[in-house]
Amino acid sequence: xxxxxxxxxxxxxxxxxxxxxxxxxxxxxxxxxxxxxxxxxxxxxxxxxxxxxxxxxxxxxxxxxxxxxxxxxxxxxxxxxxxxxxxxxxxxxxxxxxxxxxxxxxxxxxxxxxxxxxxxxxxxxxxxxxxxxxxxxxxxxxxxxxxxxxxxxxxxxxxxxxxxxxxxxxxxxxxxxxxxxxxxxxxxxxxxxxxxxxxxxxxxxxxxxxxxxxxxxxxxxxxxxxxxxxxxxxxxxxxxxxxxxxxxxxxxxxxxxxxxxxxxxxxxxxxxxxxxxxxxxxxxxxxxxxxxxxxxxxxxxxxxxxxxxxxxxxxxxxxxx
Amino acid sequence: xxxxxxxxxxxxxxxxxxxxxxxxxxxxxxxxxxxxxxxxxxxxxxxxxxxxxxxxxxxxxxxxxxxxxxxxxxxxxxxxxxxxxxxxxxxxxxxxxxxxxxxxxxxxxxxxxxxxxxxxxxxxxxxxxxxxxxxxxxxxxxxxxxxxxxxxxxxxxxxxxxxxxxxxxxxxxxxxxxxxxxxxxxxxxxxxxxxxxxxxxxxxxxxxxxxxxxxxxxxxxxxxxxxxxxxxxxxxxxxxxxxxxxxxxxxxxxxxxxxxxxxxxxxxxx
Numbered sequence: 035x036x037x038x039x040x041x042x043x044x045x046x047x048x049x050x051x052x053x054x055x056x057x058x059x060x061x062x063x064x065x066x067x068x069x070x071x072x073x074x075x076x077x078x079x080x081x082x083x084x085x086x087x088x089x090x091x092x093x094x095x096x097x098x099x100x101x102x103x104x105x106x107x108x109x110x111x112x113x114x115x116x117x118x119x120x121x122x123x124x125x126x127x128x129x130x131x132x133x134x135x136x137x138x139x140x141x142x143x144x145x146x147x148x149x150x151x152x153x154x155x156x157x158x159x160x161x162x163x164x165x166x167x168x169x170x171x172x173x174x175x176x177x178x179x180x181x182x183x184x185x186x187x188x189x190x191x192x193x194x195x196x197x198x199x200x201x202x203x204x205x206x207x208x209x210x211x212x213x214x215x216x217x218x219x220x221x222x223x224x225x226x227x228x229x230x231x232x233x234x235x236x237x238x239x240x241x242x243x244x245x246x247x248x249x250x251x252x253x254x255x256x257x258x259x260x261x262x263x264x265x266x267x268x269x270x271x272x273x274x275x276x277x278x279x280x281x282x283x284x285x286x287x288x289x290x291x292x293x294x295x296x297x298x299x300x301x302x303x304x305x306x307x308x309x310x311x312x313x314x315x316x317x318x319x320x321x322x323x324x325x326x327x328x329x330x331x332x333x334x335x336x337x338x339x340x341x342x343x344x345x346x347x348x349x350x351x352x353x354x355x
Numbered sequence: 356x357x358x359x360x361x362x363x364x365x366x367x368x369x370x371x372x373x374x375x376x377x378x379x380x381x382x383x384x385x386x387x388x389x390x391x392x393x394x395x396x397x398x399x400x401x402x403x404x405x406x407x408x409x410x411x412x413x414x415x416x417x418x419x420x421x422x423x424x425x426x427x428x429x430x431x432x433x434x435x436x437x438x439x440x441x442x443x444x445x446x447x448x449x450x451x452x453x454x455x456x457x458x459x460x461x462x463x464x465x466x467x468x469x470x471x472x473x474x475x476x477x478x479x480x481x482x483x484x485x486x487x488x489x490x491x492x493x494x495x496x497x498x499x500x501x502x503x504x505x506x507x508x509x510x511x512x513x514x515x516x517x518x519x520x521x522x523x524x525x526x527x528x529x530x531x532x533x534x535x536x537x538x539x540x541x542x543x544x545x546x547x548x549x550x551x552x553x554x555x556x557x558x559x560x561x562x563x564x565x566x567x568x569x570x571x572x573x574x575x576x577x578x579x580x581x582x583x584x585x586x587x588x589x590x591x592x593x594x595x596x597x598x599x600x601x602x603x604x605x606x607x608x609x610x611x612x613x614x615x616x617x618x619x620x621x622x623x624x625x
Contacts, residue, residue, distance in 0.1 A: 101532065105500065133503045136455070136488040140495035145585035148486050159537060166485050167384055170372040174590040183588065215533045218519075222527040229526070259625075267543065277506075277544050278526050283551035284484060284543060286525065292624060302372060307452050311625050313614070316600070332600045333615055335608040340506075343612025351620055 036299065037063045038120035040111050041072040041083065042130045048072070048083065050232065051126035051191035051287075055186060056087035059124060059193065062155060069118045071111055074102045077206065084202035087194045090118065094207040101217060104130075108137040109211040115142055115181070124153075125353070127185035127287065135185045144181035149283075151190050168284055169306030188231060189289030189310045223278040230260050230281065235261025236290045238281055238308070241268040242297020242318060242337065249336055251276050252296060255345040264288065266295075266304045282307035296337045300325025317341065356415040356515060358405045359469060359494065360439065361462050362398035364423050364430035366392050368482035382588045384483075388528055394430045397478025399437075403548035404508045405476050411557045412515055414441050418469060422450055422461050428564065435559035436551030442564040443469075449569040452581035455488030457607040461579065462489065462495035464572035475519055475538040484624050487540075494538035502531055506544035 037059040041052040059068040070078055070088035082090040092114045099106070112136060115123050123138055125131030127149045139146035147162035151172065154161045160177040162184050230236060237256040239249055246353040249263060256263045264286070265279040273282070281288055293311035298304060300323055309328065310313070316329035317337050326332045334339050366375070366386035376388045386392075394402070402419065409415040422445040423426050424596030431442030445461050453461075466472050475494070480487030494501035507521040511532060519532040524544050551559070569576055577583060603618060605611040619625040 104503065109571075116382040129504055129522075132487055133491070133501075135502060137495050139456075139488070140459070140492050146486075146488050147586065148488060162586075164486075167372070167375070167483055168485065168591065171377065171384055171589055172592055172594050173382075173471055175586040176589045177586055179585045190421055214533050217529055217531050219530040220524075220527065221529065226487070231525075261582060271546075272542060277523060315571075315619075315624075318423040325427060326600045326602075328598055329600045329622075331380065331618065332602045333608075333611050333617060334602065335611050339608035340612040340615075342614050345612075345617030347613040348619075348625065351616060351625065 035063060035121040036066040036069065037117050037122045037124060038069045038071060038111065038115045038118060039088070040107065040123070040125040040134060041070050042126050042128060042133065043072065043075060043197055043349045044229065046076055046103050048079065048086070049126060050193060051128065051186070051188035053086050054123045054188065054191045055126065057194045058085070058186065059085045059122075062122060062153065067118065069114065069120060071114045071278045073107060073110060074099045080204035084198070085198050085274065086199050088202055090203045092205045092207060094210060097207070099210050101213075103213055103215050103217045104133045105132050105213040105215045106210050108141065110207065112141040116188070123181070123183045125185050127187045131185040135183050139183040142181045142183065143179060144183045145177040145179040146173050147177065147182070147184045150184050150186045153184060153186070165306050168303040170302045170311070172299060174267070179203040188287045223276055230262055230264050230279070230288050232284050233262045233288065233290050235259040235292045236281070236288055236308075236311070237261055237294045237296065238264040238266065238298060239275070239296050240266040240298030240304070242299070243269060244297075245275065246274040248297065248337070251341050255294070255341055255348070258345050258348045259292070261292070264297045265303070277327050295325050295329070296341060298325050299323045300328060356412055356510075357469070357471045358403050358415055358417045358418060358474045359466050359472045359477060359491070360401050360419050360434065361404065361475065362419055362421050362430050362434060363395045363481045364392050364427040365481060365483040365574050366476060367393050368396065372385050374390045375548050377591055377593060379591070382591050384566060384591065392426065394427065394433050395478055395482045397480060397541060397543060399548045400439050400543065400545045401448035401476040401478050402439060404505065404539070404541050404545055406549065408474070408508060408510060409438075410488065412510055416444060418472075420445065422446075422464060427594050428562060431564055432527050432559055433551065435562045436556040436563075437549060438555055441562055444566045445572070446566055447568040449576040449579045449588055452584070453579060454586045455484075455492060456582040456585045457583040458581050459489050459492035459496055460583070461569070461588070462588055464492050464574050465567060466497060468491065468567070468572060473535045475499065475536070476508070477538070479538050479542045489539065497538070500533035500537045502533060502537060504541045504542040505539050508539055508541070519623060562580060
């Protein structure tokens with residue numbers, strides 16, 4: 035089957051999750067073209083995407099696609115899927131992908147599965163495995179329409195290494211389609227170093243921190259480990275920290291090497307966003323908290339005392355093993 | 356102004372998952388008997404968003420719509436008690452065992468039948484299936500502009516002909532607008548929904564609630580329920596966990612912290 039991928043940009047580069055989709059598409063395309071669609075990108079991205087697994091790259095250059103919104107995306111992706119005969123359309127499961135996927139599905143008369151953790155082919159049909167019920171269960175859906183639209187969670191498949199010898203075709207879109215929605219303003223949170231999605235180490239805080247002050251205790255630990263600070267949903271909803279820090283079902287999906295959960299009970303909707311971390315460490319006063327069932331190491335105790343001691347001890351460790 | 360809010364009645368998603376079991380034969384998640392049902396929290400916030408719009412524009416009519424069974428009347432009652440004006444229950448065996456696609460068809464047909472709707476609000480996703488297909492799907496089915504993941508919804512323009520939304524993004528927010536009629540999906544960042552007041556709860560009992568079947572919506576039953584679904588559940592299971600937690604014990608929290616660092620180095624995590 036021919037596969038279309040909606041490529042999300044992080045700054046000027048394709049997001050890791052988008053590159054992972056290219057790798058998945060190569061395994062499912064079975065020799066048919068893998069088509070990447072990128073809007074508002076530098077034209078040089080065509081080569082990058084081909085090197086990462088695309089056979090065709092449809093690109094709306096940032097000089098012409100100056101005002102991109104979800105309506106523009108939905109129209110361009112629908113057109114590209116039709117023109118290139120894609121019977122599978124993939125997008126990362128982020129606000130970007132979760133926004134456009136259902137719309138594409140209706141426009142393409144497609145079956146739709148969101149938040150997938152795997153897509154497999156069986157007897158000519160596609161099976162999409164996805165998390166439901168706050169991440170507590172997995173359901174396997176057989177897709178019954180001719181076309182499938184799916185969003186995938188990050189960190190499930192490995193992106194292909196760049197192969198600059200790969201050949202492909204670049205197609206430049208001449209002008210953006212009309213849009214029914216208008217973007218008036220974008221408020222980006224001040225980018226402080228590494229993004230949660232790319233972080234190797236994340237120190238995340240939950241309700242147990244007790245207030246915004248609690249996050250100040252986590253920052254030195256994150257800093258000592260070269261990591262960043264995240265949060266579960268409760269502290270975000272209570273305005274203890276920025277919503278952009280939210281990890282979980284309705285927040286970000288992260289896949290760090292090390293995830294330190296502080297004062298987080300481990301509700302399944304939070305674990306849906308961090309369950310793929312390589313090592314989880316939990317610090318919580320409640321020894322029965324669900325987070326300890328996910329954790330390799332656990333400390334039951336007051337984070338305000340444990341975390342500074344842990345931070346100091348990590349700083350004192352010899353640099354090399 | 357007429358606002359339609361689509362809501363779903365689900366087992367309490369905050370309940371411990373031990374309150375649920377998996378029926379592998381029926382391929383369903385089964386709540387324990389007596390587990391309370393609630394309006395899906397994101398949908399409750401969509402009702403809240405509608406009420407806030409009405410505070411801005413007195414006289415707006417709010418209709419709550421749900422697809423479900425007899426028990427789903429409770430979802431509509433809750434919406435009416437929060438302050439909505441009338442309720443529509445879509446109930447027909449033909450709707451059973453559908454998917455996001457067939458649910459979208461039915462809800463869209465109901466909104467079409469209401470005829471006067473300027474703004475459709477839904478939650479960003481139902482808190483049981485977590486799919487997030489129906490909201491944007493209704494927008495597509497009714498050919499409306501779609502604005503997703505709203506944390507704030509306001510009307511703009513002299514005749515309130517434009518809806519302006521602050522949308523939640525990965526790395527911040529954006530302000531977007533569209534001409535009415537339009538569809539907006541609401542995210543948890545909107546904030547807590549109001550609790551029904553005693554007065555509104557009393558009034559709710561007298562507010563109109565209608566029941567529409569597939570035939571009332573002029574829908575072909577072959578497009579509905581299990582027959583019309585574009586996805587079929589093959590299997591449902593609880594993912595296995597194989598992690599054994601090693602607890603770090605010490606006399607004081609400070610010693611626990613120090614010992615954890617040493618243990619992480621030993622285990623080559625650091």
